[in-house]
Amino acid sequence: MSLGGILASALLAGTITVAPPPLDRPAPAAPAGAVTLITGDRVVVTGGGVRVEPGPGRPAGFARQVIGGHLHVIPFDARPLLAQGVLDPRLFDVTQLLQWRYGDAHRPDIPMIVQSVDVPGARRLAGLGMATLRIPKKSTAQTWRDLTGGGTRALTAGKAKLWLDGLRPWTLDKSAKQIGATEAWKQGMTGEGVTVAVLDSGYDPDHPDLKGVVAHERNFSDEPDIRDTVGHGTNVASIVAGAGAQYRGIAPGARLAIGKVGGRFGATDSSILAGMEWAATEVKAKVVNVSLGSPDTPQLDPVEQAVNTLSERTGTLFVVSAGNTGRAPVLSPGSADAALTVGAVGGDDRVAGFSSRGPREGDHAIKPDVTAPGVDVMTAETGGAHAPFSGTSAAAPHVAGAAAIMAQRHPTWTGRQLKAALMGSAVPTPDATPYEQGAGRIDLVRALARQVVAEPAGVWAAFPWEGKGERLSTGTITYTNSGDAPVALDLSTQGAEVLKLSSQRLDVPANGTASVTLTIDATGKAPGDHVGVVAAATAQGEIRTLAGAYVEPESYDVTITAVGRDTDEPGAYAQLYDPKTGAVRTPVFQGGTARMRLPEGRWNLYAEINEPASVTVTHTAVRVDDGDQRITLDARQGRPARFTVDDPTATPRNVTDFTVGLGPWSFGWREYADPSKEFYAVPTREAGLRYHLRSVWDSTTGALYDLVDHRAGGFPADMGQRAERAELAKVEATFLASGVAAQGQPYFTPRFGEEPGNEIYATLPQAVAVPGTVTYYRTPGLTWASAWVTDTSDVRDSGKVMKRGRTTEVWNAAVTGPSFAEPNGxxxxxxxxxxxxxxxxxxxxxxxxxxxxxxxxxxxxxxxxxxxxxxxxxxxxxxxxxxxxxxxxxxxxxxxxxxxxxxxxxxxxxxxxxxxxxxxxxxxxxxxxxxxxxxxxxxxxxxxxxxxxxxxxxxxxxxxxxxxxxxxxxxxxxxxxxxxxxxxxxxxxxxxxxxxxxxxxxxxxxxxxxxxxxxxxxxxxxxxxxxxxxxxxxx
Incomplete structure (x- = not known):
């Protein structure tokens, strides 16, 4: 299916409900910079605020929101695609794009990953059903029109998607003994004959610890060669298989395949995907170490998909670091089902404070899977020396090395079996939960000694709320005996009442298998997580299988119908905000109707009903507590918002700027449209609900009117402002020239307690020839921040309260030089x-x-x-x-x-x-x-x-x-x-x-x-x- 057909059809079809991450409290401003979006629109962030410049020929309308501390600027025509899951939200995460150096100052293109589409010029990853491409920023506006205008065929089984080719940051003397590697060496188990791939920042080919260890290497990064410019890859490689005289790796007999997938700033998704495919299908590595990650979402991202697909197809085991985000959830791709995800412990087996925890985003499944040493591990560093290294990036290669040793002992085992053996024999830390440590710290001595392995290594069920109905799930745990003697198992469950076994004893024949049925029965159990273990006791020790269930909170289906003022099936956009938890949900409207499932509680519903001649905003409280319900949003109940000014020559510009907020939640948008397009608001009372509506007017006298209605307590029936010049702040602004005639653009924005630096300047760019003067009339009583922008410079203030009456401003006055108007240093x-x-x-x-x-x-x-x-x-x-x-x-x-x-x-x-x-x-x-x-x-x-x-x-x-x-x-x-x-x-x-x-x-x-x-x-x-x-x- 063509890319244009997919996106165009997505605008017309599909009802996937997306629940964005919870909206955090106001955060610091996005870093300064300019970013061209996939739509062709340009976002310019300075310390004074955010400017949005519509791309050539683009219909201009933008939503602004801070989510998880990141500023998002979303063009209106991209919102349906985001809600349906066709577009990656990171494409509009301005903060993340600038942090990753994807801004216009650092790269001329937008790197993309596409799935289930044919795109000319793309580099295919045939084994994964994906392709990578780079879209030149100079042609993004036309590319976006091509993408969204190419046909009306249905979305192909919901598989087509466009992702940003994102960046994933890089997340030994005593540690080998801690996990039992030294005892394994005494048994001759060093990983000999096993290839372990390390996908990282390259390696130092001249380091003595890695001489003769690397059998394969390939550079997938944008850097010129395999050499490690960061040091991270050298650290990781030496932990897996370093051959140093003083500091040996966990599997010193293994051979390494070094895939360089990134450099100083991390690794791109496309480089990781290419490296994973190379390692699993070309090198045929038994184990692949991936010590990197990025925040997880409930949906599968391309790298998670690749871990699952390649694991199933090739039998390769992907060992992935959990992340160093502390109490925050495990990072992707460690969140993938097939990954063996590794948290970090110190020398005392206590979980490190920085080690990422579970539950997994979405279904609350148990992650990480195991832990390993990751605090002050001595490793090789670039330049030939050694240094301590901490993080789950250090823990993961311990497990990769351990897996290589297990693969030497059991050369026919698949990655799934290796994972099960290491998890089943792990030693739990007594005061840590499975969400902190998984099965526990790996123990090679126990793993090598075991004849019996349990598969799968974990069993999990997620149950929707169905009132008092039955919540049952059954699965099978199979025990495989690789020894020449039968093994008797005494079975029990620990830690969760929802776990029920079909038998308490199982006899596993020599070189054979036996199975037990595990029933997860959460009927009548409280919503939340129910985590436990299935333990199989043997003469050699206990085999542990993680198991449990997540019960959805009390939830019901909510149907929202938008009724237009002038049309039968109006366009609509809505957000539901839970003030108690901060959760934000975005329903998908099709034909004027949206359906979604909401947990019990009080939700605030903000909605826009868009029609050719009008836009209507509404806000209502929704109580979800006893059964499904229907909500009607009726634009006909809206009252017109009116701005007037006592200047007969004044006319409104084609811009509407609106922001609404309740507590820490806020949502804003700006639309350029025909000035005749009417703005309506449905009157409502809501304590704490605040809004501002802004209207900008020109006049034939050259004066500019900047009018703002800013109130709290709900949407009134008289939204707008009837302004009289005598009641406004009159600002006579003089713009001086710096020795030569030139021109620039002044920008002004009122601040309403939003986080400084994340506001969108709503005044349309207005070129002012310098020297020159302009008279502005502004709504008084508000803090107005201002900026003067030329082709390369930006001068700004931090804002001041405008008072009624006349005042003057001068811009560009000499002497230009250093200033400490704001803290610096x-x-x-x-x-x-x-x-x-x-x-x-x-x-x-x-x-x-x-x-x-x-x-x-x-x-x-x-x-x-x-x-x-x-x-x-x-x-x-x-x-x-x-x-x-x-x-x-x-x-x-x-x-x-x-x-x-x-x-x-x-x-x-x-x-x-x-x-x-x-x-x-x-x-x-x-x-x-x-x-x-x-x-x-x-x-x-x-x-x-x-x-x-x-x-x-x-x-x-x-x-x-x-x-x-x-x-x-x-x-x-x-x-x-x-x-x-x-x-x-x-x-x-x-x-x-x-x-x-x-x-x-x-x-x-x-x-x-x-x-x-x-x-x-x-x-x-x-x-x-x-x-x-x-x-x-x-x-």
């Missing part, structure tokens, strides 16, 4: 962190600024010796960070930042340099660095930031301190000027004022530029020497 313990790119704030107090075109360096020196250095470039759309590990004792440091720019929109501040000196010692908690900045505000400049030749310019000077740092007084200030771009300097006289100082600058008699240099020292000993070349113009 900290020491935490012995780690220093500083953002050196914030050197281009305009001269107005309270603003910060970055120029993406500026380049330079930042260095940190201690007692004259450089200890850290970083190149600076592209600091608007990627983090420019200087970090350094410092000694605990107090020392003198010199921090230097220097950047230059040559851009068409400005002739000023072509070079900016700051040199700070300060003392610092270890801090018990995060402490701001004692940094200061010299700020200038020349008076009397013209609209181009020019002084007249031969005149005198008074320059008010102030000192800004890093917020939260010492407020030591300024002890001295020396000011200098240059008219030859810093080739020579002259001292400037200055006089103290109430707010700082005023310098008197004699301007040259001919056109040119004045550069300024300030050197300040405070009473704590901190100094700064700050130089701005071409601070303002003369002409």
């Amino acid at each position: 900290t020491r935490t313990g012995d780690e220093l962190s500083f953002d050196p790119g914030r050197l281009f704030a305009d001269g107005v107090e309270g603003r910060t600024g970055v120029d993406d075109a500026a380049t330079g360096t930042a260095t940190l020196a201690r007692d004259g010796q450089t200890i850290a250095e970083t190149a600076l470039a592209g600091c608007l759309f990627q983090p420019c960070a200087l970090t350094a590990a410092l000694p605990p004792q107090r020392a003198e440091y010199t921090l230097t930042t220097s950047m230059r720019r040559q851009v068409p929109h400005t002739a000023l501040s072509s070079s900016v340099e700051s040199v700070w000196t300060f003392s610092s010692a270890r801090t018990p908690k995060t402490k701001p660095l004692p940094l200061i900045a010299v700020r200038y505000a020349p008076a009397g400049l013209d609209a181009f930031n020019r002084a007249r030749p031969g005149t005198v310019t008074k320059v008010p000077v102030r000192i800004e301190r890093n917020p939260g740092a010492s407020q030591a007084k300024v002890a001295s200030l020396r000011l200098e000027m240059s008219t030859d771009d810093g080739a020579s300097w002259l001292p400037l006289p200055s006089v103290p004022t109430a707010s700082g100082w005023t310098a008197v600058v004699p301007n040259p008699r001919t056109p040119g530029f004045v550069s300024l240099r300030g050197t300040a020292t405070d009473t704590s000993g901190t100094t700064v020497k700050q130089t701005v070349i071409r601070a303002y113009a003369v002409g």
